[in-house]
Amino acid sequence: xxxxxxHLPTLSVQEGDNSIINCAYSNSASDYFIWYKQExxxxxxxxxxxxxxxxxxxxxxxxxxxxxxxxHLSLQIAATQPGDxxxxxxxxxxxxxxxxxxxxxxxxxxxxx
Amino acid sequence: xxxxxxxxxxxxxxxGQSMTLQCAQDMNHNSMYWYRQDPGMxxxxxxxxxxxxxxxxxxxxxxxxxxxxxxxxxxxRLESAAPSQTSVYFCASSEWTGGTEAFxxxxxxxxxx
Numbered sequence: 001x002x003x004x005x006x007h008l009p010t011l012s013v014q015e016g017d018n019s020i021i022n023c024a025y026s027n028s029a030s031d032y033f034i035w036y037k038q039e040x041x042x043x044x045x046x047x048x049x050x051x052x053x054x055x056x057x058x059x060x061x062x063x064x065x066x067x068x069x070x071x072h073l074s075l076q077i078a079a080t081q082p083g084d085x086x087x088x089x090x091x092x093x094x095x096x097x098x099x100x101x102x103x104x105x106x107x108x109x110x111x112x113x
Numbered sequence: 114x115x116x117x118x119x120x121x122x123x124x125x126x127x128x129g130q131s132m133t134l135q136c137a138q139d140m141n142h143n144s145m146y147w148y149r150q151d152p153g154m155x156x157x158x159x160x161x162x163x164x165x166x167x168x169x170x171x172x173x174x175x176x177x178x179x180x181x182x183x184x185x186x187x188x189x190r191l192e193s194a195a196p197s198q199t200s201v202y203f204c205a206s207s208e209w210t211g212g213t214e215a216f217x218x219x220x221x222x223x224x225x226x
Contacts, residue, residue, distance in 0.1 A: 009153075031211075032211075032213050034213045034214075041219075041220075042217075042219060042220075043117075043203050043205070043217025043218055043219055043220055044156065044203075044215075044217050045217070046213070046214040046215065046216075049213040049214070089155055089156070093211055093213060095211055098161075098163075098169060098210065099163075099209075099210040099211030100146075100158055100161055100171060100210070101146065101158070101205075101207070101213075101215055102158060102172070103148075103155040103156040103157070103158075104155050105154060105155040106154075106155050
């Protein structure tokens with residue numbers, strides 16, 4: 001069936017550097033793509049979303065890029081901080097499939113001081 | 114606001130035992146969800162409820178039942194627990210099904226021996 005998945009399971013960056021987390025998706029019918037952050041021992045927390053008819057969306061220190069041609073989604077975190085250390089999940093919603101929030105596998109981001 | 118509250122936080126069951134995981138939200142959200150998260154894995158949708166009085170299967174519904182007791186509460190029942198159901202269970206809610214921002218509880222860590 002359709003699925004959302006991630007390229008890299010782990011990513012280690014130096015504090016202050018920019019981080020890029022990638023995600024591949026296969027459901028071309030998805031209406032929204034979303035990034036969630038999960039800190040150890042906690043539930044996931046919404047970061048940012050992007051509608052399928054957009055290419056880029058910026059938030060506070062984060063930018064999401066969507067390339068529909070190659071079905072690729074990325075999350076860029078500027079000036080990565082130790083508090084950014086977490087597992088990041090991409091997720092998708094397709095309205096013609098019930099609007100359910102479906103998650104990909106996750107990338108663990110580790111920020112070195 | 115408490116947000117999404119799950120009980121219990123930890124539980125150990127013997128194979129074949131039954132139990133109900135409780136979830137309540139105080140945000141007046143219409144939609145509620147149950148996910149399971151296995152080690153190193155993403156979140157997989159078990160069941161969801163688009164609104165009070167409705168429930169639908171997610172990606173991995175087998176072995177589970179749910180009840181949307183009222184707008185606030187959504188419970189998950191394991192009738193006959195199996196070791197394969199050892200996992201961390203997360204309840205979430207969103208304003209409506211298709212809403213990109215879901216709010217998650219702290220999780221229930223369930224071990225079936």
